[in-house]
Amino acid sequence: MHARVHVPLAPLTTLGIGGDAALIAELTDPAEFPEVVALADREGARPLVLGGGSNILVADAGCTVPVVRMATKGAKFEHGDDGEQVTVTVQAGHVLQDLVEQSIAHGLTGLETLIGIPGTVGATPVQNVGAYGQEVADVLDRVTAWDWAVGREVTLSAEDCLLGHRTSIFKHSTRWTLLTVTFRLRPSKLSTPIRYGMVAEALGVPKGTPVPLADAASAVLAVRRSKGMLLDAGDADNRNVGSVFLSPVIDAKQAEKLLAEQAPVHTFPDGVTRVSASYLIKAAGFGLGRPLAPGIRMSGKHFTLVAEGEATARAFAEAARVVADAVQKSTGIRLTPEPDLFGDEPAYLRLKQKALASTTS
Structure with missing residues (x-):
C-alpha cells in the first residue's frame, strides 16, 4: 500500500x-x-x-x-451445479465497465444495461447502482466488508445491505469499507426485457422484449452517448457526475398528473413511484447549456450539471440550489442531490438537509 x-x-x-x-x-x-x-x-x-x-x-x-x-482488481466466476446461475465474486476496486463486459462475454445476464456507468464495483451496492431497467439489488448475493465498529471482516447478505433507490445501509456511513461484492447472474444469450423507451427505440423493438446481450449493451451505450453520459475526454460535457439529483418519489395524484403530461414515471422494485429528475428540470424552464454559476452550466445534451474551467464546489452547490428551488417552485416537488461530499461544503450540506426535511415533513 x-x-x-x-x-x-x-x-x-x-x-x-x-x-x-x-x-x-x-x-x-x-x-x-x-x-x-x-x-x-x-x-x-x-x-x-x-x-x-x-x-x-x-x-x-x-x-x-x-x-x-x-484499486483492487479481479473477478472469480463460479458455475452452480444446476447450471441455472453463476456467482461472480469481484474485488471492490474492479472497474464496473470491465465486469459488465466480462459478464456479457461469459453469456450471463443481469448487468448488461449497467454498461457505460463509470466507477468501481465496490460502489455499486452503496448506491444500489442501476440504469435502464436493471439495478444491483436484482443480482446482489452478498458483500464482504471491514466493519470498523467491531474491528473485523464481516459478510453481509443482500438483505442485510438494505438496498433501496440509490441507497443502502452503506450510504452516508463510514462504518463499513467494502472489500468484495458477489453477484448472482443467469446464463442466457438474451438480456432481461428492455423496459426503457429510448433503449427499445434504439434497438427497434417493443418495450418488454429481450434481445441479445451485446445488442442491449450497444443500445444502452448509444443512448448514454447521446446524453453525454459517457466519459469522453473530447466531449465538452465530460466533467459531470452523471445524474446530480435522485428521481424523486411522487404520490398517486402527482403520478396521474405527470403521466397525463407523458412524463417518464416509473414504479421501482421497492414499490415506490418516481419521476425523472431530468424531466422536472426541463419542465421548470431550464435550457440545455444554460450557465448556472461560475464554471457550472447545464449540459448541452442532457439535463444535468457539468463543470468547466476553474469551477468550484461552492459554485456547484449554488447551481444545484438554483435548479432545486426552481423545480420546487414550478412543480411542488423537491429534488435531492445525489453526489457524496468529501470534506466540508456548507451550502451543499444545507441543500441535502433541506431535501431531507421536505421528504420527512
Whole structure:
C-alpha cells in the first residue's frame, strides 16, 4: 500500500473539482488491507473510500479525513451445479465497465444495461447502482466488508445491505469499507426485457422484449452517448457526475398528473413511484447549456450539471440550489442531490438537509 500526503483530489474525480486530500493511500493488493486498518488507527479516523470518483463532490478546502483509493482488481466466476446461475465474486476496486463486459462475454445476464456507468464495483451496492431497467439489488448475493465498529471482516447478505433507490445501509456511513461484492447472474444469450423507451427505440423493438446481450449493451451505450453520459475526454460535457439529483418519489395524484403530461414515471422494485429528475428540470424552464454559476452550466445534451474551467464546489452547490428551488417552485416537488461530499461544503450540506426535511415533513 502506497500512502501520500497533500494529494489533489480533483483529478481523481469525474467532476474535476475540489482541494487536496491530507492523506491518501492506494490499495492494489487485498492482502494489504490490514495496513489500511493500521493507518486509520494512527490517524484516529475511519477512511473515506474513493473508487472511480464518479459520484463525488470534493470540497474546495479538500478533505482532512484519510482517503483510501480502492484499486483492487479481479473477478472469480463460479458455475452452480444446476447450471441455472453463476456467482461472480469481484474485488471492490474492479472497474464496473470491465465486469459488465466480462459478464456479457461469459453469456450471463443481469448487468448488461449497467454498461457505460463509470466507477468501481465496490460502489455499486452503496448506491444500489442501476440504469435502464436493471439495478444491483436484482443480482446482489452478498458483500464482504471491514466493519470498523467491531474491528473485523464481516459478510453481509443482500438483505442485510438494505438496498433501496440509490441507497443502502452503506450510504452516508463510514462504518463499513467494502472489500468484495458477489453477484448472482443467469446464463442466457438474451438480456432481461428492455423496459426503457429510448433503449427499445434504439434497438427497434417493443418495450418488454429481450434481445441479445451485446445488442442491449450497444443500445444502452448509444443512448448514454447521446446524453453525454459517457466519459469522453473530447466531449465538452465530460466533467459531470452523471445524474446530480435522485428521481424523486411522487404520490398517486402527482403520478396521474405527470403521466397525463407523458412524463417518464416509473414504479421501482421497492414499490415506490418516481419521476425523472431530468424531466422536472426541463419542465421548470431550464435550457440545455444554460450557465448556472461560475464554471457550472447545464449540459448541452442532457439535463444535468457539468463543470468547466476553474469551477468550484461552492459554485456547484449554488447551481444545484438554483435548479432545486426552481423545480420546487414550478412543480411542488423537491429534488435531492445525489453526489457524496468529501470534506466540508456548507451550502451543499444545507441543500441535502433541506431535501431531507421536505421528504420527512
